[in-house]
Amino acid sequence: MKSLRVQPLSSTFGVINQYNLMNSHISRKINFKKINNNNINNNNNNNNKNNNNNTIKLLSPSLLSNHNSYQQYNINKFYFNSNYNNIYNNNNNDNNIIFSSFKRSYSTSIIEYIEDLKDNILEKVGNFDNTKKIDREFVLNKGNLNYYFEKISPPKKFSSLPPPPIANQKPHSIEIHNTTINDPYDWLRNLEDPKVIDYIESENKYKDIFMKTQIKPLSKKLKSIFKTVFINHPSDDEIINGFKLIIKDKKLFRQRVSDDNTQLLLSEGDNIGGYNINLRSLVSFKFSEDNSLFSFVTEIDNSENKVCIIKRISNSSSPILDVIKNVSSIEWGKNNELFYSQYDLISRRTHKIFKKTIKNHIKLNEEEFNPSELMIHETNPSNFLDILKSKDNEFLFYMSNCKISTLIYYTKLIENEAVTSNSHKIMLSRVDNLEYYAEHNGDEFYIFANANKGDLNIYKAKDTIENGKFSDLELFISSDIGSMIRDVDMYQNYLVISDLHMFKPRIRIIGKNPETNHFDKSFEKVVTFPQEVIELSMGVNSDYRNNDSFCLSYCTPTENITPIKISLKDGTITKLGESKESGPLVINPENFETKMLWVPSKSDSSIKIPLSIVYNKEAVKFDGNTPCILHGYGSYGAIYNQNYNIEDLFLLNAGFIVARAHVRGGSELGRNWYNDGKLLKKKNTFYDYIDCVEYLFENKYTSSNYLIGRGSSAGGLLMCNVALNYPHYFSGIISQVPFADVLTTMLDHSLALTIHEYDEWGNPNDLEVFNYIKQYDPYSLLDDPKIQSSLKYLPNLYITGSTNDFRVPLWQPLKWVAKLRNKLKSLKSDDSPLVLLGIDDDSGHFGPSDRNSLSKKWSFDLSFIFYSIKKSISKK
Secondary structure: OOOOOOOOOOOOOOOOOOOOOOOHHHOOEEOOEOOOHHHOOOOOOOOOOOOOOOEEEOOOOOOOOOOOOOOOOEEOOOOOOOOHHHHHEOOOOOOOOOOOOOOOOOOOOHHHHHHHHHHHHHHHHOOOOOHHHOOHHHHOOOOOOHHHHOOOOOOOOHHHOOOOOOOOOOOOEEEEOOEEEEOOOHHHHOOOOHHHHHHHHHHHHHHHHHHHHHHHHHHHHHHHHHOOOEEEOOOOOOOEOOEEEEEEOOEEEEEEOOOOOEEEEEEOOOEEOOEEOOHHHEEEEEEOOOOOEEEEEEEOOOOOOEEEEEEEOOOOOOOEEEEEEOEEEEEEOOOOEEEEEEEOOOOOOEEEEEEEEEOOOOOOOOOOEOOOEEEEEOOOOOOEEEEEEOOOOOEEEEEEEOOOEEEEEEEEOEOOEOOOOOOOEEOEOOOOOEOEEEEEEOOEEEEEEOHHHOOOEEEEEEOOOOOEOHHHOEEEEOOOOOEEEEEEEEOOOEEEEEEEEOOEEEEEEEEEEOOOOEEEEEEEEEEOOOOOOOEEEEEOOOOOOOOOEEEEEEEEOOEEEEEEEEEOOOOOEEEOOOOEEEOOOOOOHHHEEEEEEEEEOOOOOOOEEEEEEEEEOOOOOOOOOOOEEEEEOOOOOOOOOOOOOHHHHHHHHOOOEEEEEOOEOEOOOOHHHHHOOOHHHOHHHHHHHHHHHHHHHHOOOOOHHHEEEEEEOHHHHHHHHHHHHOHHHOOEEEEEOOOOOHHHHHOOOOOOOHHHHHHHHOOOOOHHHHHHHHHHOHHHHOOOHHHHHOHHHOOEEEEEEEOOOOOOOOHHHHHHHHHHHHHHOOOOOOOOOOEEEEEEOOOEOOEOOOHHHHHHHHHHHHHHHHHHHHHHHHOO
């Protein structure tokens, strides 16, 4: 490896951010519709005013969450869930997949480099379908693990690997609470140190040796399979301000519905302001109210750096008006005023909101801007700014959020009247334990708040409220017992609520009382879904005056994204199409059992833990010998969704049980479920996960020889913890970008976001918090004599990290693995567990996005899983 890009030592540490009562409200999706070439022209004569919300909301796959913002947006044509599957959302005949240019990994041999380069070229040449060449039986064998075991290191013994790399120790200590914390691997935080780079190279080489000597035949076979998977999602054909967005031949168009005139907006590979445009990297995309201008935010690298680009829609190419760096979110006001939030590059904290005005009387190529005007500056390091516009286009909201409170500044948007830096008012005074966001309808604000750390309720207040108190609000709808409001969508005459009732999604539609012209709970319809395990996602639905139907989509572990629409008048569901798939991983959902189990907690008899599972009905014999992968997360109040996942799909075909433990620390059962898994109750997360493991064992779903644990980020912390405390429960564990060094991280005030994270993990400068974190922190646990005595029983471990990860810095997994290896070096080689560390110098926190890298990643992950089970069985 020649060089590593150094990341700022700021971290969100755990990553999937917060309970996020705001997050789902703004997660709107839009499908791109394919069109015929004969409809494409660059005619643009539409500058008509439109009162609808001119917003296309998109989500980058590398933005599962963001401490800078409660809102992220989703491109649904390319990305069908928050995992890595997005690259496969493609019509096999249209050849519309956009591939990243090949980049050689520093640890790849020249032979592998040539093979990968050849594969990459073949992918770019055209329609390359190897489906017929794939042995279908290899994929769909319903539990015959020998089919895979035969391709794992037949001529070599498991102990044939060379000794693993051992990092040097250098004296470093922290004095606190009359205690000395020795941290001899603190030096690994300096990614500019050549010795750190050498250590990273040695870990990657060790992983490569394992791959070549133990699993290469299986990994190669799996990689060839993943390259033949194609998925094409139907469009929901939503019309936004009289237009549809369309992707064709790696170009983004806007088609006017009235006459099919089509305008070219962006092309894949466009160089704008020195940045090459990747359509998959769009974060948000919005039009001015007069439809003459559009702006978009796009990621420019795997470090999640973003820029905002402003263009004018023209008859020919769209002229570039400006490029603004470090932008998180954007909104158009009236009068061609663009508002944008900007983050600090070191801390990644969104701390300023600006306004830029475009003078629309200027001719093309003679554009003039007033200088950007600062609207608001948030100086508190715990708070992050965001921008929202009400759906009726009447108000602009500046939101100042932290983990425990919100402050909203609002300003009225008026035609021909400029917004100034002193025109905003405060909606509610900031108080701890009150998070909220707002919408507007008629003459009222509808405020969605979770007062006193409770679940989200809906309140009302007049739109003239200023510096109000929580007691000034009128309660409109409260979360029922066992229910949690997740998302709210506002229309002129309807209020749509998406909530969870006992962890099962449903839709509530509330109409207006014709006599009062206000929303009335007595005019409510409830829409439920037959699937026991299902994930709903609201569509864009930007037409505020729509009184007909609204779009959303659903998916299950065995059904890919399916767009539907629901009638606002009677709740009737209409399916808009089904995803079409080709390749060897296609499954029939009817052959699989999907259900929600409720696991009794052994630490609290009043608690039952949701455990969602799916498996092939013919493969599971309930004799304890079925392979199983158990995913876990349980932090920041994130709801661990049951999405359609490519890797899980392969495992289901192979006869695995795929399970997710919805442990405390998430919000699956409401705000209290989150509160019971954070701060001084964090250990409940680990207890719940192990309760789920033991439930699977006791009910003969699987056993320790067949169980794989998997988690990422804060879920990686979970995996490292249970590996040390319950090593005999697993054959293997995959811990991706783990937050593995909690204590020393939270003691380090030089990290920009440490103070911000106190609300999740606690402040260890407090002795009680210090002692508590020390009891579960994986890095600290390695100093526990009891843990050290059981290290020889560790399952196989595969730990990952990335040099481009600013959320969980690379030194987190580096330090933990280095310390673990030091503790293991006294063991005999036959007793020493397999520990692999894979460092990626290309992708970020959420892994790779190009097809070739994804195929390699998936094939290695799955090969490691089969290897671990085979090794565990062989020890019987």
